[in-house]
Amino acid sequence: SLPTLYLITPTYTRLEQKADLTRLSHTLLHVRNLHWIVVEDSEVKTSLVTSFLANCGVQNTHLNSLTPKQVKLKSSDPQWLKPRGVLQRNAGLTWIRTALNPAKDKGVVYFADDDNTYSLELFEEMRQTQKVSVWPVGLVGGLRYESPVVQSGSVVGWHTFWKPERTFALDMAGFAVNLTIIFSHSNAVFSNNVPRGYLENSLLLDLAVKLKDLEPRADGCTKVLVWHTRTEKTKTKNEKITPSDINIEV
Ligand code: UDP
Ligand code: MN
Numbered sequence: 001s002l003p004t005l006y007l008i009t010p011t012y013t014r015l016e017q018k019a020d021l022t023r024l025s026h027t028l029l030h031v032r033n034l035h036w037i038v039v040e041d042s043e044v045k046t047s048l049v050t051s052f053l054a055n056c057g058v059q060n061t062h063l064n065s066l067t068p069k070q071v072k073l074k075s076s077d078p079q080w081l082k083p084r085g086v087l088q089r090n091a092g093l094t095w096i097r098t099a100l101n102p103a104k105d106k107g108v109v110y111f112a113d114d115d116n117t118y119s120l121e122l123f124e125e126m127r128q129t130q131k132v133s134v135w136p137v138g139l140v141g142g143l144r145y146e147s148p149v150v151q152s153g154s155v156v157g158w159h160t161f162w163k164p165e166r167t168f169a170l171d172m173a174g175f176a177v178n179l180t181i182i183f184s185h186s187n188a189v190f191s192n193n194v195p196r197g198y199l200e201n202s203l204l205l206d207l208a209v210k211l212k213d214l215e216p217r218a219d220g221c222t223k224v225l226v227w228h229t230r231t232e233k234t235k236t237k238n239e240k241i242t243p244s245d246i247n248i249e250v
Contacts, residue, residue, distance in 0.1 A: 003127055004107035005034045006100075006179070008092030010085030011049065011114045012041035015250060016231045018048060020114045025056040031123045035107075037095060039088035040064040048249060061099070065091040071192045083199050085113065085172075086190045093182065093189060102183040108133075110176040115231045122225035125217040126176035132209050135218040137174045140228035146171060148214065150221045155214040163197050167211070168204040173226045175200070175214075181207050 009024070011017060021038075028034055036058045040049055043066045053060050065087045072082070089111055096109065108129045112118065126133050134155060136147035141162050148170065149157040158169035168175075182188070188206035190199055218225050 001106065002033045003129075004105065005031065005123055005127060005176075006037060006092075006096055006107050006109045007034060007112040008037045008039065008089050008096075008109065009112050009114050010039050010041060010088030010092075013046060013048070015234050015236070017114070018052060018250065020231055021049070021052055021056075024112070024114055024116075024118075025052075025058050027118050027120070028058045029056075030120050034059065034123070036060040037092040038062055039091045041067050041085070041088055061095060063088075063091050063095060083190075083192055083194075083196075085111075086192050086199065090189045096179070096182060097186055100179065102180070105179060107179045108176050109179060109182055111172045113172060115229060116173050117227040117229045119225040121223075122218075125225065129176050129178050130215060131178055131181055131213040132204065132207075133176045133215045133217045134170060134174055134221070135216070135226070136221050136224050137171045138224040138227040140171050140173075145224050146174065147221050148174075148216055150216045153216065153220065155211055155216055155221075166198065166201045168201045168209070170200055171228060172200055173228060175204070177207065177209075181209070 007028070011021065028036055038049065038053060038060055040046060040063070042064050045062060045064045050062065053062050067087055071086075108126055110126055122135070125135060134148045136145045138145045140146050141160055143159075143161055147159045148155040149159055158164050158166070160169045163169060185207045188203060190203050194202045
């Protein structure tokens with residue numbers, strides 16, 4: 001049977017949230033056997049995301065977990081200062097480990113941020129992941145793309161400008177993990193206490209993944225099927241003079 005894709009998406013309240021979630025959901029509507037785990041960075045589930053998920057047509061689980069103040073990125077902080085989505089991805093992992101049955105459920109876990117752009121081909125590339133699949137990510141790291149370096153079908157290094165010395169120098173969007181690895185290493189989680197840029201690396205080390213376990217996808221990592229797009233922050237400077245109806249959800 002077709003393995004299920006479990007997508008974990010952290011999300012937080014901002015003016016552009018519904019637009020980003022709408023675009024992502026419309027991608028996911030084209031994918032078979034997919035379960036979308038949406039984790040709000042909030043103390044309580046918001047009505048916007050609750051009603052959005054109820055009507056989006058994608059099979060989903062709605063969770064929430066608030067990033068504590070000490071580790072939360074302020075809007076005045078540079079984007080790289082603190083890791084984003086850590087507790088939310090961990091909440092998704094906890095849900096997977098408690099709600100799913102390791103003996104019965106076959107599937108793959110992917111961490112899908114709400115503002116990236118995903119090709120439909122990507123989901124079929126990751127579906128047959130045995131341990132950990134990897135592939136290039138476009139528009140990231142100050143490069144046209146970052147990618148695993150593949151030689152004779154194996155990953156031998158990383159095409160990246162930032163910290164190429166990392167064992168796993170890849171972006172969150174650049175890998176997927178088989179459920180069995182998530183179950184067999186039940187303590188593996190993301191950590192807020194790792195150096196900048198080491199989030200993905202530390203999870204894969206926690207999962208006891210070895211370089212030789214990596215399965216290069218997307219034609220031996222020659223195709224870009226996911227893009228680290230970022231949604232521009234909207235300026236609402238004219239609201240002061242021409243206020244919009246606050247009862248209209250954006
Ligand atoms: N995110 C979150 N809480 C925050 C900031 C971001 O849950 O305070 C989520 C966001 O919705 C996205 C992921 O974490 O799904 C990565 O954040 P972002 O896209 O802002 O990071 P970047 O594109 O810079 O890696
Ligand atoms: Mn992003």
